[in-house]
Amino acid sequence: MTNKKEPKTYIITEEVLSRIRETVGSQIPETGGILGSSDGKHVDHFYFDVTASVTGATYEPDCDKLNLIIQKWYEKGIEFVGFIHSHPRGAVKPSDPDNLYTTKIMKAFEMEWFVSLIVQVHRSLKGEKAKLFAYGYYLADPCCYFEFGRIDEKNPSFEFPAIDLDADWNCSYQEALAKKYPFSKDELNERNKELFPANVLARKTLVVFGTGGSIGFVLDMARSGVTNFILVDGDKFEPHNMSNQRVTYSDIGKSKVEALKERILNINMEAEVRNFCEFLDNSITDEDFEKLIGDQLHKNSKDILICACTDRFEAQARLAALAMKYGTPFMAPQIYAGGVGAEVAFSYPGVTPSCPRCVLKSRYDAYKNGYKNTVTSECTPISAITHANALEGQIALMLLLYHEGDNRYATMLDKVSNRNLALIKMSPDAENVLGINLFHDAVDDTYSFFGEVVWIPQVPVSEANGFDEDCPLCHGSGDLTTLIGKITDTRRCMEWKE
Template sequence: MHGFSSQITFARTFTKKRATKEIMRFEEAPYKELVSTVGQLPPETGGLLFGSRDDYVVKRFHYDTSGSRSGASYDPDPDVLNPIIQRIWEEEGLALIGWAHSHPRGVRRLSGDYGNGVGDLGYLRAIFNALPNLEKFLVPILYSTNNGKLEIMPYVAYRDNVKDYREAKLKIKHAPQKPAFAKKALDAKIDKSVNPQLIANTKIFAVGCGGANNIYENVFRLGLGHLSVMDFDTVDDSNLVTQGWYADQIGKPKVEALADTFSRLVPFKHDLKRRLTCLNEDFLALDDQTLIEQAGDADLLMFMTDNFWAQARGNRLALKLQKPAIFAMMYERAQCCEVSFIIPGVTPSCHRCAVSNRYKAYLEEGYENDVGSEGSLIFQTHLLNSIIGELALAILHRDLPEYEHGAWFDKNKGRNFLQTRLNPKYDDPYFTKIFGNEPRAVCFDSIWQNIEPECPPKYKSCPDCSGSGDLTKAVIDSTMVKLPQA
């Protein structure tokens, strides 16, 4: 356990205020932020200190850019700061516990009360009047390095007598040092199954950040080079149970919550911005050129959404860009799930060929999906995610037979649509046809269906890939799915 250690020796020779046994404690991060702003700028700047009023440890510092200042005075603007104080309390549970500011060198004491909350003591009285339960307030004064050596006078003011503020002893709580991350050790653990260098050079473009957040987290753990993920939804209460988010992420855009989760992965925290692009946008609302710019350099596209129109556009985008792609969906009450995938130059059929009856229902019969997530638990979500993750690795290693995830499709090029039964109650004639009444086939079994390219005379030509059997020959103008003409 890391305790507090003294950081600076404070001279008390020139102050008439009697020192007490009070200790002013800062966590390391807000202390560094205070020193790097107020402690370096010219005199008369400041900011707010936040923490718990139970222990008065400073856990957050907010530098004030809105107050009026001159070389001899600094006055905070309550109209600007009050909403910030409220937001930090609501979002982080941290209360206002202090105010730090700098003085010109030689002015070691708090300025007086000049009325209307003006002057240091006037501002303190206004704060105590506004916060009747506040018994004390931290008011450290700094001499900045702008014109000499950094000095801090850690004063504490009290409700019962604002003028009788006391000088405390400042201590900084150092953050524990994190162990160094040994990437070579990680690579040694996984290099029989996957190629670490290949993963590090891989870029993925993904649409949908609900239940799929666990897939992205796990490929990131393997050392994924870059992930661009698009979703315009926010985390709600039910997502904690069905998708694996956390309580402190409720209300956040899902892509921001994903970035928050990724920041906890110590090995990658230092370069998170370089390796993760979060797009809080509607995939269906963007024009083709924007999507091509965002997904054009990806090695794999992933459409992790149960929205038919998004998956349909994703199929056309993948064909236009000639990129491998994965599409996934959970069925009603999570009794079964499906995954389809395309690899131009390998799989002969596209996603539309695999689910052409679904296209017909939506485009010709006016079908609207009313299946929700009721009955779907995190266990089924993670099982589906594991299947998708394994397929993603197999697609990336398709030309590397020396790895466990390599050469999966050499003998199964046409089997690019799989269904996995997640519940013994799932009643589907196709599973009965394949497994019959075999008592050992209960659930968690998968069927890899051979999908024929749709072309005459057996089918109408697929409007997306033409059904030629060679996806590299697909010609796509717009990625938007066209409704059939009357």
């Protein structure tokens, strides 16, 4: 394999395009076949994988049969040059599984070039209405395919550009983006430069545990100017995530943190993103957490925002305790069953008198008494999650920019410091479903229906404030800075009283 490649052009013949439309283009999505060339320039051979295992959502090639066809082609001087398969409507790019499959093929056949055609089948299943999109690979690298755009009978050709493998083989994803999109950071931030203090946000770090439903929120932070991210989630994207998370077809099967990292870098290629594909459980000690965050945790803890976006309450409780121990701002969003409502609890040492455990006392008590959560994201509309993400973004900026210069967010927290639980009504029947009257009490029905946000007054949980006992986490002191460095092991957050 040569280290430098000159431009290479392929032209798909009318006969092959016609056969593709008659087969792949005329059937339900997820069928495919292989492509061949007799002269290294024209894609003039196509074999339809008629014996593949297909479901309309998945495609498993008949590898034995395809290998036999490739061998027969080879004997006749026909080169195997690529693969073709169809995707559901709206998915016109290779998915991550597609890229991994391409990697295996290129390694197995020692291919220097690889053509990938994605067919967008028309709802009528009429082949003449199917759309074809061409992609090309030089190397078995999922991040380095070239988009050649749509091809048809009038535009059947596409060209691989020249490339220097010595220069590009070890190129990082960020470096690849920088070569492809030579925009300056100032150009990208032009419209927000008067709104967000870029120099302040550049030193802040967003630590996000749980990166499924929080995708929109995290990307909004990247667009707002946050450049440092730590992402923690042990899960992968599955097909069912498509309905209520900002997932695309190409994300399925991919690590959630890796997929989100790529999206952040596609917004700001200079961002620093550290991702950890793991869950927060008792195998992770407080010392492990310190190593994960780094020196900033002890030097400038107020510059770190811990976001408990996980749907496991035990993990949220642990993160709240970690935020109290190390003196960082904290935010925990939660979507209610069916997306009828949502909440965002938040705290800031020295500003909010009530700790997260004070704010969510009833929930802690319920878990202490044996409650088991059965709520999932089923029947939750994506619009509800988007609504919650928007509020999360505003609250996050309020915490990150607290008393940081002259901007609209700098003094917001002072106005709601004792109301650090925000509830969103996202359905007209939210009060009946949830069994609460807070929205009705706070906003006159004459002017409300749904979409309202109410900020619930909070007091530290203490005997002095009329509770049966002091809060096990903050003791109801009203000053969260007194907890910094005092909690010995946050893994006991659901049981202890320090």
